[in-house]
Amino acid sequence: MFELEEVQESYVLAQLQTLKTNKAIGLDKISARLLKCASCSISKSVTRLLNLSIKSNHFPKIWKCAKVTALFKSGERSNPINYRPISVLPTLSKILERTVHSQLYIHLITNNLLTSEQFGFRQRYSTITALTNFADETLSSMECGRLCGAVFLDLSKAFDTVDHSILLHKLKAMGVSSSTV
Numbered sequence: 029m030f031e032l033e034e035v036q037e038s039y040v041l042a043q044l045q046t047l048k049t050n051k052a053i054g055l056d057k058i059s060a061r062l063l064k065c066a067s068c069s070i071s072k073s074v075t076r077l078l079n080l081s082i083k084s085n086h087f088p089k090i091w092k093c094a095k096v097t098a099l100f101k102s103g104e105r106s107n108p109i110n111y112r113p114i115s116v117l118p119t120l121s122k123i124l125e126r127t128v129h130s131q132l133y134i135h136l137i138t139n140n141l142l143t144s145e146q147f148g149f150r151q152r153y154s155t156i157t158a159l160t161n162f163a164d165e166t167l168s169s170m171e172c173g174r175l176c177g178a179v180f181l182d183l184s185k186a187f188d189t190v191d192h193s194i195l196l197h198k199l200k201a202m203g204v205s206s207s208t209v
Contacts, residue, residue: 030202032085032127035127039075039127044063045067054094054095055095074123091121092121094117095116099112
């Protein structure tokens, strides 16, 4: 069963010291530059704060609040579809999210819970890897005299349409504890 583990101060210190300081400031008004500069002084307190969140299975509400800016993509500026939202979250929430992601990713990899055909949002996997695999499979099939067909889908805004109850059910099926979910 996967449970989030508490973090060590050395991990938090490393997270603070590697913050990118050119990022926008969230609604908490705490800059990444300040956190990075004060990292040695605040790492113990930040560690306690993160571990309290992990132990209590509580993500602070204030860390869920984002400053949202509409970024123009292309096309007609008067059409709202041509903008995408950029959400700026508090830096400490990003550190907690990175911690959860890291631990959960290790669980999924260790237990072979990710399909080898998933290329998005994985280290050492890319669209180039996917395209190379597709080309290899296609050529191999053609050399064997088999017919090949392909269907390509563009799942635009896929994350916006995820059914949260299904996602939670899948996480539990992958061994993530109810308290962690």
